[in-house]
Structures are given as C-alpha cells and as structure tokens.
Amino acid sequence: MNGLRKRRGYATAAAAGAGLVLALTACSGGGDDGGGGDAGDGDATADCSAFEEYGDLSGKTISVYTSIVDPEAQQQRDSYKPFEDCTGATIEYEGSREFEAQLPVRLEAGNPPDIAYVPQPGFLASIVADYPDVAVPAPQGVVDNVAEYFSEDWAGYGTVDGTLYASPLGANAKSFVWYSPQFFEDYGYEVPETWDDLIALSDQVVEDYPDGSVKPWCAGIESGDATGWPATDWLEDMVLRTAGADVYDQWYKHEIPFNDPQILAALQATGEILKNPDYVNGGLGDVTSIATAPWTEAGYGILDGTCLMHRAANFYAANWDEGVTVQEEPTDQGVYAFYLPSMDDTKPILGGGEFVTGFSDRPEVEAFRAYLASPEWANAKAEATPAGGWFSANNGLDPELIVQPVDKLAFELMTDDAYTFRFDGSDLMPGAVGADAFWKQMVSWIAENQSDEETLDNIEAAWPTS
Template sequence: MNGLRKRRGYTAAAAAGAGLVLVLTACSGSDDDGGSGDGASSTTDCTAYEDYGDLSGKTISVYTSIVDPESQQQIDSYAPFEECTGAKIEYEGSREFEAQLPVRLQAGNPPDIAYIPQPGFLKSIVEQYPDVVVPAPQAVIDNANEYYTEGWVNYGTVDGTLYATPLGANVKSFVWYSPTAFEENGYEIPTTWDDLIALTDQIREDHPDVQPWCAGIESGDATGWPATDWLEDVVLRTAGADVYDQWVNHEIPFNDPQILEALGTVGSILKDSERVNGGWGDVTSIATTPWNEAAQPIPDGACFLHRAANFYQANWDESLKVAEDGDVYAFYLPGKTEDDKPLLGGGEFVTAFADRPEVQAFQAYLSSPEWANKKAEVTGQGWLSANNGLDPALLQSPIDKLSFDLLTDDSYTFRFDGSDQMPGAVGADAFWKQMTAWIAENQSDEETLDNIEAAWPQ
C-alpha cells in the first residue's frame, strides 16, 4: 500500500479500483462536446483564468496514485481550467505510482505533473533527478506565499528552492467519540493531555467492564502505520516541535531518550489492558484489528475513545451522523496545556517535470483558491485543503470544516507526518514493523526504538 492511500484512508472500494487513464477534452459550456461531464458548467466565470492565456490544443499529463473512484473527483475539478483555457488534461492514476515514477524519470519519460505523497519522496526525487524536476514558476511561488502557511511551503521546498505546493491535506490529531455518550455521562471535551488521561480513568471507573480506548493497526502490507501516527503525535506533545524536527531528520537518533519517553507515554494507553482495547480484546488484539474498523465499538458503548485522522469519517456506517450533535464526532487531541497546540497531518504535493507555459499555468491553477474551491465542490465530503483561500462553506462535512479551521489557524503548530518524511527503509518499513512487534509481541520500548535506529541508512 503506497504512502498516499495509507495516509488518506482510502476505502475498500478505492482499493479495489484499478489504475486508469482518462483523457479529458476542453469544454465549451456543454456536456455534449465530450468534456468533463458534470464538472464543467456553461456559466463558469473565466475572469480568474485570463492570465493563463489561450491554451487551445495544448495537453498536460498528470500522473498520480489517486485511482478510481476518487480519480473522478480530481478529473471533475479540472473542468473550469479546461473550459476557460482550452487545454486538455490527460490523467493517469496508478496504484504503482511510487515504484513507477522513478522508473519513468530514469527512462526519460516523465509526466508533466505528478502528485508526490510525501516530502521525503519529493526530496529524494530532487536529489536523484535534479535535471528533471522543475522548480516552481513565479506564479506558483506567489500563490504558495499568499495562500499557505510557511510550514506547508517549507514541505515543498528542497535546499531553499520551492518545487511543489500542497494539493490535498488531512489532520491526524483527532480523538473520535460519541457526543451522546459524553452527554449522558457528563463528560467534557479535554483541553490538556492530563485532562485526557483523567477522562480515560473516569470512563474506566464509571464503566468497569469497558476499556475506554479502542485501537487497530492492521493494514495489510502497511500494518503498523497507525501506531507510528500515535508516536508522532505524542512526540510533538512531550518533546515539542523542534525535537520532532530533529528526530524526523535524524539529527538526533531514533532512540533518543526524549523519543523513549514519548513511546512510554503512548504505551500508557496502548499497552495498558485497563485502558485498551475496548470492544476487541486485549492489548495484542490491536495488531490484528483492522485500522478502518477499530472505532466501530464507539456507537455501541463498547469503547469511548479512538485516535484517528479526519479521513476516518469515511469508515463510519452511513446511518450514523458525523457531527458535534451527532452519533460520532472528533475532538482535537490536546497538548500539554491549552496554549500548546501541536497539529499532525499529511497531504500530497504538486510537482512539475516540464516548464512549458501550459504546464506552469496548470500548476498555478492547482495552487489557487479556484482549484481548491472547485475540488471541494465536486468532492462533497472527505477532502480538504490547507489553502486559506478555500471557501469553508463548500466543505459539507463538519469534521472537514473543523480540520480546515485547525490547518489555517496560526496558533496551531503544524508538522507533517514523520514517517512520510523519513527514508523508506525506516518510515515505510522498520517503523511500521517494530511498532507492530511492540504491541503484538510486547517488545520493550528500548528494543523497539533501537531496532528502528539500526535500520536508518548510513
């Protein structure tokens, strides 16, 4: 499972979808002309697209790991650009994206645009193919500086040069719960880490037959990745953002004492049989519980708390209302204090391998509020952007709106998913596997971190 799909929480339907290649034709205001279907509109205001010029007869190729059914939402979001400029977008989605993109670059057959799912992957592409990847043009730089926080811009920057701007985004620092259960029991949303632990213990006291937390890290070949998110979130809370950056960049060893302390804090929940695994079994059941099913005991009261990203909303039964006054919802995973607001998340980045005017224009469009708003409009729910020009009224899901508020609030300190920034041998291999052994085999904290540190490429 590649990094983009594992992080964005693709559903079973998406996993079943095959890679596809779709060629879009320009729109002239009618769906009868072979255009992008309901993504286009005869009433599109093309004023914002005038600077892109007339691109009739031009084609831009896009390569990504976003496959069917999510691919259609991407395709529909390009319709205004095609309609207003006359360009055609040739879209190719592949589940083998991360393996095949380097092959294509090596063979001299790069796409015009690729959606890179991790900053670490972007950095390796820039280092290995410096003459192939193209720095962002000025229009993209301007959009990046105007519509994104400095942190997001930095994640698309390598050695001082901006190469990529964010596409979609997600927020991982959430705890899912039942608003009804909280109201019935008089529980309040915790605003500090100590409050969260006090709530955990209160739930256990009030419901002695229930473990308050439920968790699951089973994810096929990617089993273990939800546990890495736990550690990353807690490192931000116990050690702080600066130490987190040093850890991710291997400026301190993976088994640094500060990381050991953070893992112990994670273990105070995930390895405590009094606190976990409600509705599923003992601590070891976390390793075999599918990550996308792990929170399902919450509506039945078999557990009360589950840490997972905003994209977990796609895994709730359609009969459940996901809202602050609904059947299930999520609150921000608190920091040490109310003023300490670390935020863990992820996303994808738009990277170019050609500098033709039409490619630069499309790259600028993808970094603009016009694209973000169109994408939100055609998606419905389950997608958001860190672009502060996005109209939050277009976000139909309450959890998406909350996520957008957090992403664009400067009082929160955002950090990108740590394992997605680490070398593949660590972030997508040893880290997953050792966290799984930590739970399934009760491997010690020290051995777990030592084994991951030993896997770091020399």
C-alpha cells in the same frame, strides 16, 4: 509505498454527484471578454476572469500522474473542468497504485509526466536529488500562490535546498479523537481540552465501568502489508506533545537518533494509553488485539458502546457505515471528533497531503501548476466532492464548500496560526525506516510486548548509513 499506504482506507465516499462541479463551474473560453459562457445545463454561468492570466491554451495537453485512483480520481478530473473550459487545455489524468515505484522508472527512461502528485516530502527530495535536470522548480505563479495561500510550514515541505519545487494539493489532519456526542451527553462526560483532562476522562471511564464492559479507548493497527502505520502516527503525535516541534524535526531528519531519550519518553507516554489494559481495547480484546484489529473498523466500538474514544484522522469518516451521522450535536448513530489535546500551551497538529511536482516548463504546464495552487482549484475540488472526505490547507478555500464537519474542523485548525503543523514523520524518513522498520517494530511493541528500549533501538539500527 510509504505514501500509498497512508491512503489505505482513505477512499472518499463514492463519487455520487461528482458531476456537480460541471454545472457549478463550467465556463467557456470562447467569449470575446474571456468571461462566462453557458453552463452544462444552461441554467448557470461562471466567470472565467480568474483564468485570463493563463491565456488561450486551446489544443494544449498536460499529463498528470498520481497515486490517486477511483473514486477519488473522478473527483480530481471534475476539479480540472473549469481550467479546461476556460483555457481550452486538456488534462490527461493517470492514476496508478504503482505510482511510487513507477515514477522513478519513468524519469530514468526519459518519459516523465508533465506533473506528478508526490505524497511525501521525503520522496520529493529524493526525486530532486536523483533527477536534478528533470525536476522543474515551481514557476513564479506557483511561488506567488503558495506564499499567499499556504503557511510557511506547508511551503517548507515543498521546498528542497531552499527552492520551492512543489505546491501543496490535498491535506489531512491526524490529531483527532473520534467519540459519540450522545454517549458523552448521556453519561455526563465532557470533551477534554487539556491532556490532563483526557487522562482524567479515561480514568473516570475505568472507575464507572469496573467490569470493563466499556473501555476508554479502542485501537487497531492492522492494515495488510502496511500493518503498523497507525501506531507510528500515535508516536508521532506524542513526540510533538512531549518533546515539541523542534525535537520532532531533529528526529525525522535523524539529527538525533531514533532512540534518543526524548523519543523514549514519547513512546512511554504512548504506552500509558495503548499498553494500559485498563484503557484498551474496548470491544476487541486485550492490548495485543490492537495488532490484529483492522484500523478501518477499530472505532466501531464507539457506536456499540464498548469504547469511548478512538484516535484517527479526519479521513476516518469514510469508514463509518452508511447511516452513521458525523456531527457535533448528540444523536443516535452519530459520531464526531475533537482535537487531541496538547500537554502545554503549544497546539501541534499532525497531518499529511500531496505535492504538485513538475517535470516540464511549457507555458501550459506552468499555468496548470499555478491553477492547482490557487483558491479556484481548491474550491472546484470541494464542489467536486459533495459527499465530503477532502480539504486543503489552502486558506483561500471557502469553508462553506466543505460539507463534512470534521473536514471543516480540520481545515479551521490547519489554517489557524495558533496551531503548529508537522507532516507525518514516517513519510519524511527513509523508506527503510518510515515504511518498514518503524511499522514492524511498533507491531512487535504491541503484539509481543517488546520493550520501549528494544523497539527504538531496532528502528535506529535500520536507519541507512549513507
């Protein structure tokens, strides 16, 4: 459940207006020139020329299996409508909360879906290793689209043993700090641009509120069976900032031990915020309250005025109550997010996403895989998500279609060559580590004040020996 747990609380807003994409992008495959036909309401037409390369796929059916369930599932279905209308193909979509457990079962039984959306590169690698005769390398259309529209980092996470097997789908960015622009303006605080600025701001809040009525930070890592995962994100971000991307890569690959001195230094830096009683836990309690505070609600103190900052991904926007406005301009009941600063000239950004993996080389399947790696799909998906809460690292995505400001900021950073992207480390580690020991030991680190050394030693001991 390693990837599924990262989706806990990541429900986008209800699919209000989900059918919007039908009116905007509906097209007909029946025209002599392959061009647009009447839209659903007869008021708009769309060009099917981008779909001509796929040919006439009338009567063909492609099955898709994924962990993405409603309400996001409906937005996914709507994003396929241009492909279906322009090619004549039918997409059969199946979302399951048991995806990660059931996909290997289906592969073993000889009943694979045509396409699966795999939420972790580590899971992808294991599928290719365990089912080499079933997993189908990316066809040329996908290879070409990935080379043109995605960074080398993203392409690398879909690559196994030098072969591209999967193209990136959706994305998220985790290196963000949420705050209230109105509070910052009212009290003369400025958004920090460096790590030293961030610590200086935290210290300033402590000085301004010696009674502790406002804390610099609020945090929560409770997430049901997946409790602890937000703390792993904190450490991953800190490894990138204190040790760098190369060490990060060595760490998740276990080329250096989990308890390497460089990782110890990163955990100590994490503790300078999360285990500092002067810094946390605004409106929620002492340091130990982080372990029991629901991560979905932990940032609410920003609006209550009990805490200044909350580190969380772009998709945290879905957790604010109705009536809260996400925007950079100061406003009552308004929130925004800034990039978690680096400690040097590098600009690391932590994130995650899904990867389109194929188990059939039928022409219609290869065509749909190419579509999912194209700007046409990325733009259709953005149109199918009018309430926001989604973006892709596809640089062909029209940023004007991204309606939620922090999603737009995440897209800008993710597609900026000045930033170095790294995938969520726990999603790249073996399940016994990334989805078990890492979570649990980070909980003990906070709830029981377990030492930095013991925490890392325990996680290292859980690493599989083969």
